[in-house]
Amino acid sequence: MRALEVGSLVLAGLSVLFLVVLSLQRVRLGMSERRRVELEARLRPIALALVDEGRMPRPLPARVAGELSAILDRYSRRLRGDARARIAEFFESSGAVDEQVRLLRHRRAWVRADAAASLGAMGSKRAIEPLLAALDDPVRDVRSAAAYTLGRLGALDAVEPLLAALEEHRIPRAAVCSALLDIGADAVPRLLGLVEHPDPIERSTAVELVGLLGDAADGRLLVERLIDTSADVRAHAALALGRLGAGDAAAAVRALLGDRIPFVRVAAAEALGLLRDSEAVEELLNQARRDSFEPARAAAEALARIAPERVAAEAAQPQPAGPHLLEAADLIAL
Amino acid sequence: MTEPDSKTVLIADDDADIRELVAYRMRRSGYAVLEAANGEEALELATGERPDLAILDVMMPRLDGFEVARRLRAQDETAGIPIILLTARAQDADVARGFGAGADDYLRKPFSPQELAMRVQAILGRR
Numbered sequence: 001m002r003a004l005e006v007g008s009l010v011l012a013g014l015s016v017l018f019l020v021v022l023s024l025q026r027v028r029l030g031m032s033e034r035r036r037v038e039l040e041a042r043l044r045p046i047a048l049a050l051v052d053e054g055r056m057p058r059p060l061p062a063r064v065a066g067e068l069s070a071i072l073d074r075y076s077r078r079l080r081g082d083a084r085a086r087i088a089e090f091f092e093s094s095g096a097v098d099e100q101v102r103l104l105r106h107r108r109a110w111v112r113a114d115a116a117a118s119l120g121a122m123g124s125k126r127a128i129e130p131l132l133a134a135l136d137d138p139v140r141d142v143r144s145a146a147a148y149t150l151g152r153l154g155a156l157d158a159v160e161p162l163l164a165a166l167e168e169h170r171i172p173r174a175a176v177c178s179a180l181l182d183i184g185a186d187a188v189p190r191l192l193g194l195v196e197h198p199d200p201i202e203r204s205t206a207v208e209l210v211g212l213l214g215d216a217a218d219g220r221l222l223v224e225r226l227i228d229t230s231a232d233v234r235a236h237a238a239l240a241l242g243r244l245g246a247g248d249a250a251a252a253v254r255a256l257l258g259d260r261i262p263f264v265r266v267a268a269a270e271a272l273g274l275l276r277d278s279e280a281v282e283e284l285l286n287q288a289r290r291d292s293f294e295p296a297r298a299a300a301e302a303l304a305r306i307a308p309e310r311v312a313a314e315a316a317q318p319q320p321a322g323p324h325l326l327e328a329a330d331l332i333a334l
Numbered sequence: 335m336t337e338p339d340s341k342t343v344l345i346a347d348d349d350a351d352i353r354e355l356v357a358y359r360m361r362r363s364g365y366a367v368l369e370a371a372n373g374e375e376a377l378e379l380a381t382g383e384r385p386d387l388a389i390l391d392v393m394m395p396r397l398d399g400f401e402v403a404r405r406l407r408a409q410d411e412t413a414g415i416p417i418i419l420l421t422a423r424a425q426d427a428d429v430a431r432g433f434g435a436g437a438d439d440y441l442r443k444p445f446s447p448q449e450l451a452m453r454v455q456a457i458l459g460r461r
Contacts, residue, residue, distance in 0.1 A: 044354065048354060048355070048358045051355065051447075052355075052358050052359055052362060052447060053362075074351050075351060075355060077444065078349070078351055078352055078355065078443065078444050078445070079355065079444050079445065079446065079447070080444040080445065080446050081446030081447075081448060081449065082446065082448055083355075083446060083447050083448070084444070
């Protein structure tokens with residue numbers, strides 16, 4: 001009985017001690033956050049003067065410099081042009097870029113990934129070469145972080161290595177596409193050089209990205225991809241031509257409505273809708289009435305863009321027009 | 335830096351960093367600045383203070399930039415305020431929607447403060 005009482009008292013004591021420690025910890029964290037907010041308020045004018053006027057701050061103690069870096073990191077995500085270049089200059093002159101480049105070879109993977117991400121915020125072109133090397137890091141997270149950062153840095157030399165890494169499944173598709181989209185329209189000439197690559201994954205990604213980043217003049221090379229052996233490439237080529245508004249390619253896209261692969265017919269219908277191809281109306285009507293679910297629905301949606309009055313007329317016929325044309329007519333009437 | 339007869343620019347963005355960056359540049363260019371963190375606040379400030387120009391983010395809480403622009407254009411007292419939309423949404427359709435809502439200019443995020451200042455100057459210099 002006595003042992004039980006002693007045990008209870010010890011447990012109660014430990015609980016109280018635990019609560020006291022928790023409360024103290026909370027107070028300590030609150031104070032630390034308050035100090036950080038105050039420090040940030042003092043540093044913000046310095047960061048703004050650097051970004052807007054190029055006024056370099058004098059050397060700061062490590063903790064203060066770390067907080068200034070955090071503010072500049074946030075600003076750099078929101079800026080481009082001279083203002084972003086000044087942030088890069090600051091990080092280069094303070095030695096922070098060299099330090100992060102050194103950390104890309106750290107033995108711990110999370111440190112390497114963190115360094116790769118930090119280099120993106122610093123915006124220094126000096127980091128491009130080491131980051132290209134990091135695309136071959138043994139750890140996937142590090143390779144992905146390097147890919148995202150190369151995109152943020154607008155590294156044109158990363159276009160081919162990124163697509164090669166995608167082909168070899170070394171970097172996730174989302175990371176590669178995000179990086180290439182960040183590089184932007186400047187990447188299009190290099191992407192056009194890859195639309196005939198032997199690997200279908202590289203071809204299809206290059207074609208898709210040309211559709212997102214290019215303009216109608218880039219459509220000429222994509223027309224040849226409409227008869228690619230890979231269905232994925234054919235579908236992406238059709239959609240890309242639609243997005244680019246390549247009206248000259250409409251007849252070639254129309255031919256894909258007869259493709260044996262359903263998702264290619266879906267892409268062809270969507271592309272014809274984007275191109276507002278009035279010559280495709282009869283074929284799309286046929287597809288909307290007779291094809292399987294997805295291609296039929298895509299055809300009806302394309303018709304709603306091209307010839308809404310025709311969709312309404314078909315839906316009003318005594319014979320049932322089919323669920324997809326009726327749905328499209330309902331959407332038009334909204 | 336603000337001159338006594340300086341023109342006033344309204345900056346509406348829910349991102350405090352963007353507001354700071356734009357406000358700093360505008361003040362350095364000699365403008366007085368009003369700041370709003372959402373669309374409703376922007377509309378209130380524009381109606382009450384009649385700024386000479388409004389820089390509106392598109393994706394704002396409560397009222398988006400398109401809607402603020404549309405309502406400013408619909409009120410007689412604010413219909414003449416030039417509007418620059420500042421946004422990450424830069425698809426053609428978004429640009430068209432912005433101009434349709436009454437915007438005078440459009441700037442893509444990430445943005446260049448220098449370019450923004452030049453556009454503000456160009457619009458206010460014409461008036």
